[in-house]
Amino acid sequence: MRHSKLRLLLHSSSSSSSALSSSYSFLTPFRRLIVPCLNFSDADASSSDDSSADFSPLPFPRRTSYRSGEVSVETSAGRRYSFSREWLSKLALMEKIATLLANKGWDLGFLSSLNVELDECNVTQMLNSLYDASSDGALAFFFFRWVRRHNGSDHGLRSVCTMVHISVSGNMNHIAMGCLREIARNVSGGEQWIDLVFDVLRETSRTREVLRTVYSMFLSCCIYENSIDVGMEFIKRMKRFNFFPSVGVYSELIRSLLESKNLGFVEELFEEMPNCGIGSNKLVMSLFLRELCAKGALEYACKLIADMQSYGGEADVVVYTIVINALCNQGFLREATSLLYKMMDIDISPDTVLLSSLVDGYCKAGMLVEAVGLMNSLSCIPDAYVYNSFILTLCRNGDMQEVSNLLNEMFILGIQPDSVNYTTIIDGYCKVCQIDQALKILAMMLKRGVNPTILTYTVLIDGYVKIDDLQGAEYIFYSIQKQGIQPDVVAYNMLMNGYTKKGHMHKAYEVKDMMLKDGISPDVATYNILMHGLIKRGFAAESRDIFNELVRRGLSPDKISFTNVIDSYSQDGNLEEAFLIWCSMGREGIQPDIVTCSALLNGYCKRHHMQEANVLFQRMLDAGLVPDLILYNTLLCGFCKEGDLNEAYRLLTMMKEHCITPNNVTCMALVCGLEKIGVQNAVESAIIKLQEVFAFKHMVGCEFIS
Structure with missing residues (x-):
């Protein structure tokens, strides 16, 4: 087949082509979620019975500590880490806490005999007083834990929420996340409990910004605990006070809702986003579109693009590329093309990435003429990536003459083929067992200064194996090593496959030993x-x-x-x-x-x-x-050897229904079955039966002629 339309397009195009990246990256918001941890390294951590000490901490920048005096620690690598203060003892810490609280009007008296009752109301006020006096969140957390051990019971919700706000203000988000996860894990009282948590967090807040952060962190904890319904109810309450989650939390909610296939909640979420004022709606929606496409919900993705403006977002070429690429990958080329023209109707111009993706979709579907027509209609200038889409399809079809023509056109138009183009063509020649032509392409590749990759050599090894030329495969394999290129596991496997096909198992084992020696894991x-x-x-x-x-x-x-x-x-x-x-x-x-x-x-x-x-x-x-011919023949042979012709005839009928044409093996199996039951002229009887079932006009021996 000759694709003259394609060549006509390429001859008429400009000699300069636009640069195109073969991949498209999208910005994904980073989720700032610290693993909760309450086992903060204080002086008495080893004796703590805090139940939340099971969590493993992650490093957090600029974490506050209660240390004094300059200390330098030298590591084995010779680097020195300096700390601003050395660790204080437990007694010194408690004395410092007592002094600070006394300055705020809290007379604790002698620490072993307190003058103040450590109830929730007092503890909450003392935590705030301690942080106001010291601006040291770590000191407040030490006191928080000490009170818990002293009282022998857990803190109430109000004191925990106070500690959460102090932790966030003191740059100790890991502590806040630990406390909030405990709250989220125990939210079991329905809407009344959600109202209580929301109100207490608001009442104990220190600033509006800190409260906004705490609300977002609590939502992250709800997502982590798979309490999505609680999270959605919590967002409704945030909205009343004009609070909205961070972009990262929106992203996590979207992922979780998609996992649970609850698209109704997603629509509700998007309806709230236009009022959030975060300026990142388009970013979140782009992420959501990627997730929808990854889950195969393409119809909903198309609907979201159409409704994006009503949700406070703005469709651009990036979001259209996401959906069009997904449609092409799923084979919905008509829908992808329709979406392209809708995009152009609203004055959004397609870029080279989008057009290349659409052309590649048509080529993968074998619709080369349609791909050329699309390029003509859009005045698309092909580059090496677009060429490779056509070359790859032609190689799969075995049309190597047309591939050669396209390669020559690239040279004429000044488009330099890259290693992917050359490797694809070499693979195409190997698949049709034209190793000589593949080697000529390799020589051309080297002459033009394009370095072959390990994949280039691997397809050559596979090509030699296909024609049972193990000597040629060995030559390519060992020439790679002589050039200082380390073969990968695929190259080793190709050579090993050649040996096993010929029954040379000892050599196959030698290749395996060579892999291990070269540090390549099988x-x-x-x-x-x-x-x-x-x-x-x-x-x-x-x-x-x-x-x-x-x-x-x-x-x-x-x-x-x-x-x-x-x-x-x-x-x-x-x-x-x-x-x-x-x-x-x-x-x-x-x-x-x-x-x-x-x-x-x-x-x-x-x-x-x-x-x-x-x-x-x-x-x-x-x-x-769906059974294939080999499976049907296996069963036919089995039934015929047993003389069960009724089952054999039933299988022939099934083959006819599934449009599977019998071969010589089918005929000989039937002959065996007829001979088993003593039928004279078994071959003739088998032929008559097959003609009857499959409507063959005539047969020569057991050869079928329709």
Whole structure:
């Protein structure tokens, strides 16, 4: 096939092309969520029985500490860390606290015999007085913990909320998060309890800005505790006082609501955002669109773009690119194109990233002519990335002549192919077994000063393996090492696959040893290649040893791994164990496919357990798997060897219904079944039956001619 329209476009385009990045990055707001921790390092931390000491602290900048005197600590690396104050003893801290509180009118008297009752009201006022006098949040937190141990009971809600505000004011957000998480974890009294928490936090606040931060932190804790409904109710109360969550909290809420598939709450959230005054609605909505597209909710994403202005946001080329790219990836090209023109109708010009994404979608769908038409209509100037979209599709179709034409056009127009272009073309020639042409492209690549990547060499190794030229594969592999390039695990696997295909298992093991020596860890594909090679050579038990090694190394077996193990047990006649492994795949989150089922069915049929084979076949159909010709032939052979022609004829009818054309194996299986029941002229009878079922005009032997 020749795509003359494409070449016409490229010849008529300008010789200069716009630069295009192959990826598009979006700004994601950073979530400032500190892991809660109440085990602050005070002098008596080792004896603390605080239940919240289970949390592990994260470093927080400029954390206040109660230390005095200059101390320098020298590390093993020779660096010196200086501290402004050295640690005070517990007694010295309590004396300091008593002095500060006395200056504020609180006479604690002798610390072992207090003159003031440490009830919640007094503790709340004393915490505020202590912080006002010292501006030291760490000192207030020490007193907060000391009171808890002295009273032998937990603090009330008001004193905890006071400590939260002091912690935020004193730059100790990790302490505040620990307290708020305890509150969020225990919100179980319904709306009355939510009202109480909201009001107490507001009443104990020190400044409006601190209160805004505390409200956002509490919402983060609700999200962390999976109390999304509580969080949404809390936002309603914040709105009454013109408080709105931070951008990070909005982002976390969006993610959580998407996980729970509660889009109704999301709409409610967006209705509130226009009044929040944070100036970041577009940023949050862009994040939300990305999440929607990642979850596959494309219809809702399109609706959100249309309604974005009503939610206080503004659609731009970035948000349109997010949705159009997602539509293209899912194959909804008509919808993506329609959205492009809607965008242009409101005077938003597409950029090169958006156009490249749309063109790439058409190319992946094999619609090259339509892609060229789109480029013509938009006066799009192609670059190396756009060219690669066309080249990749043509290579998949095996149309290497057209690929060669496009490569020449790039040279004529002054567009320099990059390593991706060259590697794609080399891979295309390897797939059609034209290694000589692939090597010519490699030579051209080197001559033009484009350095091949490890992927370039890997596809060449795979190309040699495809034509059973192991000597050529070895030459490429070892030439990589001579150039000082370290082969990756894929290159090793390609060479190993070539050896196993030819039955050279000793060389395959040598490649594995070489990998380990070079510091390359084998992956699941490595073990799958070895397992498959051993099974083909009849070493089923040894293949299971490889599977066990895979598991011991901490790798997760994939579908191919399980299929190999099932095949090995089936070959050994241990059908019970094979069936148990087949059943265990679902527990591992791996769904068996046609190849897996064929491996198990083949074992049943070889051992003449046709009843079990039929049950498994029905289970496979109930699971929605569509049998292929190999599986049908496996069952046909099994039933025909048993002389069960009724079941064989039923399978032929199913093949006809699923538009699966029989081959010589099908015919010979039927001949075997007819001979089993003593039919004379079995070949002729089999041919007549197949002509009857599949409406073949005539056959030569067991060859079908429609």
